[in-house]
Amino acid sequence: MEYRKIKDEDEDGAGAGADIEGLRGKAFSSSAVSNMPPVERSKWKRKTIVTLALTVLTSSQAVLIVWSKRAGKYEYSVTTANFLVETLKCALSLAALARIWKNEGVTDDNRLSTTLDEVSVYPIPAALYLVKNLLQYYIFAYVDAPGYQILKNLNIISTGVLYRIILKKKLSEVQWAAFILLCAGCTTAQLNSRSDHVLQTPFQGWMMAIVMALLSGFAGVYTEAIIKKRPSRNINVQNFWLYVFGMAFNAVAIIIQDFDAVMNKGFFHGYSLITVLMILNHALSGIAVSMVMKYADNIVKVYSTSVAMLLTAVASVFLFGFHLSLAFFLGATVVSVSVYLHSVGKLQR
Amino acid sequence: MEYRKIKDEDEDGAGAGADIEGLRGKAFSSSAVSNMPPVERSKWKRKTIVTLALTVLTSSQAVLIVWSKRAGKYEYSVTTANFLVETLKCALSLAALARIWKNEGVTDDNRLSTTLDEVSVYPIPAALYLVKNLLQYYIFAYVDAPGYQILKNLNIISTGVLYRIILKKKLSEVQWAAFILLCAGCTTAQLNSRSDHVLQTPFQGWMMAIVMALLSGFAGVYTEAIIKKRPSRNINVQNFWLYVFGMAFNAVAIIIQDFDAVMNKGFFHGYSLITVLMILNHALSGIAVSMVMKYADNIVKVYSTSVAMLLTAVASVFLFGFHLSLAFFLGATVVSVSVYLHSVGKLQR
Numbered sequence: 001m002e003y004r005k006i007k008d009e010d011e012d013g014a015g016a017g018a019d020i021e022g023l024r025g026k027a028f029s030s031s032a033v034s035n036m037p038p039v040e041r042s043k044w045k046r047k048t049i050v051t052l053a054l055t056v057l058t059s060s061q062a063v064l065i066v067w068s069k070r071a072g073k074y075e076y077s078v079t080t081a082n083f084l085v086e087t088l089k090c091a092l093s094l095a096a097l098a099r100i101w102k103n104e105g106v107t108d109d110n111r112l113s114t115t116l117d118e119v120s121v122y123p124i125p126a127a128l129y130l131v132k133n134l135l136q137y138y139i140f141a142y143v144d145a146p147g148y149q150i151l152k153n154l155n156i157i158s159t160g161v162l163y164r165i166i167l168k169k170k171l172s173e174v175q176w177a178a179f180i181l182l183c184a185g186c187t188t189a190q191l192n193s194r195s196d197h198v199l200q201t202p203f204q205g206w207m208m209a210i211v212m213a214l215l216s217g218f219a220g221v222y223t224e225a226i227i228k229k230r231p232s233r234n235i236n237v238q239n240f241w242l243y244v245f246g247m248a249f250n251a252v253a254i255i256i257q258d259f260d261a262v263m264n265k266g267f268f269h270g271y272s273l274i275t276v277l278m279i280l281n282h283a284l285s286g287i288a289v290s291m292v293m294k295y296a297d298n299i300v301k302v303y304s305t306s307v308a309m310l311l312t313a314v315a316s317v318f319l320f321g322f323h324l325s326l327a328f329f330l331g332a333t334v335v336s337v338s339v340y341l342h343s344v345g346k347l348q349r
Numbered sequence: 350m351e352y353r354k355i356k357d358e359d360e361d362g363a364g365a366g367a368d369i370e371g372l373r374g375k376a377f378s379s380s381a382v383s384n385m386p387p388v389e390r391s392k393w394k395r396k397t398i399v400t401l402a403l404t405v406l407t408s409s410q411a412v413l414i415v416w417s418k419r420a421g422k423y424e425y426s427v428t429t430a431n432f433l434v435e436t437l438k439c440a441l442s443l444a445a446l447a448r449i450w451k452n453e454g455v456t457d458d459n460r461l462s463t464t465l466d467e468v469s470v471y472p473i474p475a476a477l478y479l480v481k482n483l484l485q486y487y488i489f490a491y492v493d494a495p496g497y498q499i500l501k502n503l504n505i506i507s508t509g510v511l512y513r514i515i516l517k518k519k520l521s522e523v524q525w526a527a528f529i530l531l532c533a534g535c536t537t538a539q540l541n542s543r544s545d546h547v548l549q550t551p552f553q554g555w556m557m558a559i560v561m562a563l564l565s566g567f568a569g570v571y572t573e574a575i576i577k578k579r580p581s582r583n584i585n586v587q588n589f590w591l592y593v594f595g596m597a598f599n600a601v602a603i604i605i606q607d608f609d610a611v612m613n614k615g616f617f618h619g620y621s622l623i624t625v626l627m628i629l630n631h632a633l634s635g636i637a638v639s640m641v642m643k644y645a646d647n648i649v650k651v652y653s654t655s656v657a658m659l660l661t662a663v664a665s666v667f668l669f670g671f672h673l674s675l676a677f678f679l680g681a682t683v684v685s686v687s688v689y690l691h692s693v694g695k696l697q698r
Contacts, residue, residue, distance in 0.1 A: 150675075173693055174523060174690065174693060177686050177689060177690055177693075180682065180686055181530065181683060181686055184679045184682045184683050184686075185683075187675075187679055188537050188676070188679045188680075188683075191540070191675065191676055191679075193542040195675050195676075196674050196675050198675055199673075199674075199675055199678075325545050325548075326499075326536075326540065326544050326545050326547055326548055327537070327540055327544075327676065330533045330536055330537045330540075331537075333529065333533045334530060334533050334534075334537075334683055337526050337529055337530055337533075340526060341523065341526055341690070344522060344523060344526075
């Protein structure tokens with residue numbers, strides 16, 4: 001059941017990692033930060049905080065997944081958990097909005113009511129994720145679960161390409177090279193003795209993996225486009241609408257995939273403390289992803305996820321007595337150099 | 350007997366690969382080449398030719414090694430073959446000089462006679478290689494042969510560091526990143542299911558591997574310093590003196606390691622057609638290395654060796670029906686990006 005996580009890791013893009021531009025600023029030009037005008041500095045601070053939050057949440061999320069597997073508690077229905085994650089995110093957005101309304105009053109930018117024109121694009125990411133999650137059930141006819149983990153690194157490339165095409169933002173030559181390295185490094189870090197099976201993936205498996213990577217990348221980039229379209233709009237309102245449709249589409253998923261199980265065993269069948277912690281974690285990291293989309297971008301999100309993956313592996317050594325492979329060290333080296341090159345590449349422009 | 354090659358691969362630095370700066374010129378700025386002044390263009394041509402020659406020779410060398418292993422012909426004494434390689438290189442240098450003397454007459458730059466001051470540094474690389482080769486017999490107490498192949502990638506880092514320190518040539522930030530990637534990429538490409546053993550290498554093994562990498566890097570960089578010290582000096586004269594001391598030190602190695610075998614079974618015991626081809630190939634690639642040192646540098650040599658390693662693996666698929674692993678594709682990707690970054694990094698300075 002490795003692939004049936006509470007929520008697919010990239011569904012709400014649960015990614016994390018150091019804010020690489022933030023770190024660059026810190027490590028290489030701390031004077032540049034202290035010389036920033038106050039507005040710039042507060043933006044830079046906010047970006048760093050949301051990215052670090054995302055890194056920590058994603059790392060602990062992966063640790064929870066390992067923990068839940070070890071405890072053997074994975075018998076709940078994943079679609080109901082996903083639905084609860086969306087509901088919790090929705091509730092948290094509303095709670096944040098209630099505080100804002102109380103303190104600042106209701107304005108055009110933080111009112112919940114919206115136009116059809118504004119809201120009409122919000123179902124698209126949720127719909128894309130639904131299609132992707134349904135496809136996920138079919139790809140396992142061609143690829144096994146560890147193979148799918150490897151193929152998921154195609155998301156990195158698809159996100160970069162779609163970021164360039166849809167958001168029309170440019171990456172420098174060195175940053176593109178860094179992005180290819182990020183993909184190769186993450187894959188290397190995940191190599192084990194059975195990874196070579198992936199090369200025997202039939203053509204249909206490759207096609208589905210590529211389509212799923214494109215769907216996931218498109219959903220992420222599209223979410224960024226929606227959130228950034230109106231920068232002054234309060235992020236909690238934007239989140240509320242994203243999550244409402246998330247709830248709706250996850251309700252559809254419950255009906256398609258787990259209707260019988262829920263009817264026979266109940267909605268909360270198989271839930272445990274770990275399940276509750278995972279739902280809480282996914283909700284918080286989902287919100288952190290939205291924040292990163294608002295104040296940083298998909299590229300930072302992808303780097304965050306990758307760095308979080310490495311941190312998780314290191315944490316697992318201490319928590320679960322895992323052993324790190326030579327491939328992990330090599331992959332981690334390549335990812336680190338990639339982070340460095342991304343920040344160096346930026347400065348050249 | 351994997352480690353007892355005719356000559357250790359980095360003894361005369363048998364490296365190869367495309368001239369990355371040459372390729373960069375070709376692929377990214379062909380107009381820059383055609384706009385070069387004739388002298389520059391002829392230099393660029395010479396550099397490209399010697400580097401390509403080195404790539405092809407190193408690749409075919411590795412193929413010969415695989416072939417000889419498959420044929421099970423590895424029963425000759427390695428030190429005698431090394432001695433014959435040095436002798437052949439010496440003879441070829443003399444033959445080239447004889448032609449030059451006939452065509453151009455004897456000048457200060459191409460006369461064989463030399464001063465003690467000039468010749469006194471020539472034994473140093475040969476002596477360093479002798480020490481390194483003797484150490485090689487002791488490191489196998491701590492590391493197995495495939496593990497040693499992995500650790501040999503430390504040579505890449507040591508060459509870069511010593512190139513910077515001894516020759517005082519600067520690499521840009523991006524070029525340093527590229528160099529770390531080259532090391533990680535080459536190691537990744539060589540990973541197999543038993544590679545993790547390397548991580549269990551005891552402290553003494555690591556120390557010896559680092560010392561051997563430093564010896565090998567130092568010998569390479571020192572050879573470049575000797576050859577470049579007097580640019581107008583004919584390369585064949587410089588080679589002649591290098592190889593004379595190579596012969597002398599390999600004669601010492603015969604006495605230390607294979608005296609009994611040579612006395613009892615004869616100097617040419619166990620030689621076959623493949624042995625002769627390997628000696629020929631090593632002699633030619635040794636000369637190509639000297640040429641690369643003269644007209645390019647150790648960095649180009651290291652990149653050449655790495656690219657040749659990848660080419661060999663691809664060639665082995667066709668020649669011997671080898672299978673390429675996922676790790677190989679990932680490593681090859683990282684090495685390719687490294688080559689690209691090295692050339693891009695250069696332009697930024």
